[in-house]
Structures are given as structure tokens and as C-alpha cells.
Amino acid sequence: MARSKKEDVEGRFNSPVSITAADSSISLLKLMSILIIFVVGVVVGLASSSHIDRYFTFQSDQFNLNHPYVDTRQFCFNTPKIVVNCAREDCLSMDSFIKPHNLSHRMKDDELFWRASLVPQKEEFPFKRVSRVAFMFMTRGPLPMLPLWERFFKGQDVEKYSIYVHTLPGFELNVTNTSVFYGRQIPSQHVEWGSVLLVDAEKRLLANALLDFSNERFVLLSESCIPIYNFPTVYNYLIGSLHSFVESYDDPSRYGRGRYSRRMRPDIRLSDWRKGSQWFELHRNLAIKIVSDTKYYTLFRKYCKPSCYPDEHYIPTYLHMFYGPLSANRTVTYVDWSVLSPHPASYSASNITESFVQSLRNNRTLCSYNSQEIPICYLFARKFDASALEPLLNITSEVMGF
CATH class of the missing domain: 3.90.550 (Spore Coat Polysaccharide Biosynthesis Protein SpsA; Chain A)
Structure with missing residues (x-):
């Protein structure tokens, strides 16, 4: 018996062959979508990793002593100092010029x-x-x-x-x-x-x-x-x-x-x-x-x-x-050269008394200072060995005033 056109159309879509073709089309569409998403993900990932690499490279350079923007002469790990990076601070500032913050340097x-x-030729400071x-x-x-x-x-x-x-x-x-x-x-x-x-x-x-x-x-x-x-x-x-x-x-x-x-x-x-x-x-x-x-x-x-x-x-x-x-x-x-030796007399703990220190302060009666005669001639004295330290500390306040 002949079937109507409507039934033929419905039969084709409902037949096993038609269903398989439709499934294949859907699967292909899903695969293409996945591939597109994957490719986009790879591109985004590469771009992100490039930025990250540059970031960490920059951060690493900040602590690299060979970096061109770091003055390696400012780094010396044996003595305390203030490290100055001239790329960030004004190393020609008046403060750093008139009084160096750091005694460490590599000048010959x-x-x-x-x-x-x-x-300076200008008299005023x-x-x-x-x-x-x-x-x-x-x-x-x-x-x-x-x-x-x-x-x-x-x-x-x-x-x-x-x-x-x-x-x-x-x-x-x-x-x-x-x-x-x-x-x-x-x-x-x-x-x-x-x-x-x-x-x-x-x-x-x-x-x-x-x-x-x-x-x-x-x-x-x-x-x-x-x-x-x-x-x-x-x-x-x-x-x-x-x-x-x-x-x-x-x-x-x-x-x-x-x-x-x-x-x-x-x-x-x-x-x-x-x-x-x-x-x-x-x-x-x-x-x-x-x-x-x-x-x-x-x-x-x-x-x-x-x-x-x-x-x-x-x-x-x-x-x-x-x-x-x-x-x-x-x-x-003051130095005592009265001894017959290439070196001056030295003083140990046994020499240190108040009268001895006073004798150093008054060793000369008067001496010239700004064209006047004054009693203070010596401000310092040598040679004192390590054993003299403790007795000196015991008399400084009474004799030397500190």
C-alpha cells in the first residue's frame, strides 16, 4: 500500500540511518567547539606566561649585582653600609656629596x-x-x-x-x-x-x-x-x-x-x-x-x-x-723618647696612677698657642698597652673629666 508523503518524511527521520547521521553531525560540531576552545586557551596561556616570565626576570634583575642599573661598588658585605641604587636615588645630591654615607669604596x-x-672656589657653604x-x-x-x-x-x-x-x-x-x-x-x-x-x-x-x-x-x-x-x-x-x-x-x-x-x-x-x-x-x-x-x-x-x-x-x-x-x-x-731604643717608652697597668696622668697633662710648663703662652701642651699620649685600660677607666672621671 502506498504511504503518504508525510509518512515518508517522518519515516526517514525516524529510521536508524537518519538517526546515526544526525548524531554524527552533532559529534563533529562538539569536536570543533572543543578544538576552538583549546586553541584559544593555548594562545591565552602563552601570552600570560610571557608576561609572567618578564615579571620574574625583572624581579630577578633587581637583585642581580651584574644588572646595569645597580652600582656594584655600593655592595661590600664585609663592612656595614648604606646601599644606594643610583637608578632610583639622586646620587649627585648635595647630602651624599658633602658627607659620604658609606666609607667603603673601590677607588685606587x-x-x-x-x-x-x-x-671649592666659592667661600660660602x-x-x-x-x-x-x-x-x-x-x-x-x-x-x-x-x-x-x-x-x-x-x-x-x-x-x-x-x-x-x-x-x-x-x-x-x-x-x-x-x-x-x-x-x-x-x-x-x-x-x-x-x-x-x-x-x-x-x-x-x-x-x-x-x-x-x-x-x-x-x-x-x-x-x-x-x-x-x-x-x-x-x-x-x-x-x-x-x-x-x-x-x-x-x-x-x-x-x-x-x-x-x-x-x-x-x-x-x-x-x-x-x-x-x-x-x-x-x-x-x-x-x-x-x-x-x-x-x-x-x-x-x-x-x-x-x-x-x-x-x-x-x-x-x-x-x-x-x-x-x-x-x-x-x-x-706626648711620647717618651728618653729610653735608648728605636721605640718610645710604653706604659702598663703598674704605671697608671692619678699623679702619673697629671704629669702627662703638665709635662711642659708653658707652650705657644695662638701667640700666647698656655699650660695645655698635650692633648693625647702614647704608648699604652692593653693592661693599662682598666686602671685608666677607674680614674678618667676624676682626672680627665670624662
């Missing part, structure tokens, strides 16, 4: 001396300047008198003093972060007694201290030095002086003129040759002259070999030749 001596020799005394310690290792010096500086105006320590390379002062000596070591080099390397260390201390434009007076001290007056007395004495304190005299013996080399002629003549204590105190103007000198220092380096002791002759001779009137021609550090 000739670079350091050149920078320290720079002198564009900042409030308080004149400082730079206390420069030259030591081979520890500072046995450090607790005494800590007491000397305790409670004083930190704007009136600064501290610099030159040690043997590799040595680190073991002090707490509350100590006034914390972070005050300068980049140092090897030193040998009796050689020109001692002069190099002196100039290195001067040059580092000169980088702080508020430092006005510069006193050289050793690990065996002690103050014999309190800080206000020492500060006012040095800041108020019209002269530097460098001992310089003509010694006709073999320990003076006998150390002169004729190969220094004609620049340095025998009549120019002078001797004096290594332990000087200088005004800023003379300190700049010394770190700036190349000509006369070179002669000493070439011809003042061991047994000549350049640390006893270079500065006394140089200042005598060119700046004699600017010096009081005496030292403010």
Missing part, C-alpha cells in the same frame, strides 16, 4: 687622592656647616683602648667629630652597631714599619676624611694612644687654633741629617731636611696640600728607604719647605 689611591684634593675634628686611627689590629675612647665620645655632639680607622687588610673591628666606631673602617692596604707604606696609610686616612667637607681638623692616632683631656677641651683647643701641630726640627745627628739622600737634590736640599713626630694634627688646608703632593712624595718613595723612616721626615720636611708659618712646630701627642 691616586683616584682617592685626586678626589680628596678638590677644593650652601649648607649649615659645623666644623668637625677627624680622629684618624692607624692600627695593625684591635684597638685595646677602645672602651676608653668610647667613654671619651659618649654624649658628645656627633656633628663635632668623625672617626676613621686604617687596619691591616682583612681585619674587622669587633664592635656593636651602637659603637661610634661601627662602620668607620676605611679601605686599607698593607703597611710596613719604617717604610713609605706608613706615609701611604697616613695619606689614605687624610684623603678619606677630606671627603667629608665638614672635617676641619685631622689628628693622627695609634691603637696605643689615649686622650688626657675630655672631648670639649680637645675640640675647642683644635678648632680654635690658628696653627697646625706638626713637629719639625733640624737634627744634625745620623738619626736626622744622616738619613738624607743626595739624590733628592736639587728639589730637596740638606738644609731643607727636617725630622719630627709621626703623630701630627693638621688643618684642612694643609691636609689637602699633603694628599695633593706628587713631586716630593715621589722623591721620598724613591730615596727614603728603610733606615730613613719617611714617616718621620716627609711631612715635617714638606711643610717646612712651603708652609712652615702655618705650623706651631710641635706635636699635641
